[in-house]
Amino acid sequence: MMGKSENNSGRGQRDLKVKVKNAKGKTVAQVRWLERQLNDPYVKRAHAQGYRGRAAFKIMELDDKYKFLVPGARVIDLGCAPGGWCQVAVRRTNALGDRTSKKVGRVLGVDLQEIDPIPGAEIHQLDFLAGNSDEKLRNWLNGPADVVLSDMAAASSGHKKTDHLRIIMLCEAAAYFAFDVLDSGGTFVAKVLTGGAEGDLQKILKQRFTKVLNVKPPASRADSSEKFVVATGYRADR
Numbered sequence: 001m002m003g004k005s006e007n008n009s010g011r012g013q014r015d016l017k018v019k020v021k022n023a024k025g026k027t028v029a030q031v032r033w034l035e036r037q038l039n040d041p042y043v044k045r046a047h048a049q050g051y052r053g054r055a056a057f058k059i060m061e062l063d064d065k066y067k068f069l070v071p072g073a074r075v076i077d078l079g080c081a082p083g084g085w086c087q088v089a090v091r092r093t094n095a096l097g098d099r100t101s102k103k104v105g106r107v108l109g110v111d112l113q114e115i116d117p118i119p120g121a122e123i124h125q126l127d128f129l130a131g132n133s134d135e136k137l138r139n140w141l142n143g144p145a146d147v148v149l150s151d152m153a154a155a156s157s158g159h160k161k162t163d164h165l166r167i168i169m170l171c172e173a174a175a176y177f178a179f180d181v182l183d184s185g186g187t188f189v190a191k192v193l194t195g196g197a198e199g200d201l202q203k204i205l206k207q208r209f210t211k212v213l214n215v216k217p218p219a220s221r222a223d224s225s226e227k228f229v230v231a232t233g234y235r236a237d238r
Helices: 028-039 042-047 054-065 084-093 133-141 162-180 198-209
Strands: 074-076 104-112 121-127 144-152 183-194 209-215 226-234
Touching: 042 084, 054 084, 054 183, 054 209, 054 226, 074 084, 074 162, 084 104, 084 144, 104 133, 121 133, 133 144, 133 162, 133 209, 144 162, 162 183, 162 198, 162 226, 198 209, 198 226
Parallel strands: 074 104, 074 144, 104 121, 144 183
Antiparallel strands: 183 226, 209 226
16 A cells, blocks of 8 residues: 555656667667656656556546545456556545455546556457447446546647647547446546537537536646546436
């Protein structure tokens, strides 16, 4: 069980600037990306704590604030590769059952690509947009989900507006999927990109959830246009 240090951002630490030693054959953009990774405290902490990526700290920070990954919760993680969100969900829902005084949760990860197993999570190689995927997942869970997560991003085209529209469409598809699998009172959390086209998504979610919030957790890079929508209190009767 992790203590409070699990999601300590590490800000204020004065790490030495690490440079790429061999930039031969790499573009300027590739060198900058590598240097950002090498100097990112979240990347370092992800490696140190056994998480598969820095994105794990984003879901930790969101859950610290909104408390949706509770022991016993049934979670579906859409587009779960490489698996960092599943790892966090397993620990916080007690999916491994290692906290005997707590309820035991279930975590199902879904992705188009095959990923390495995650202890405590059930990983399925599946297109959630397929016609019967919602039915399959409900059957695997033996009922509805309490939480649907989505950290998905469409393949980048290099055109900012196009990429924004693609991820909004993907997020809307994830939201409609969530409507089919969530239990009453459930939570939907998804990554979006700011850019002006997310208004329709907000309207859709506000019709089905009691509260819809837009949040940029500290682990999101300051220069990133990403934010997260957190929709709580699903109304299954709508």
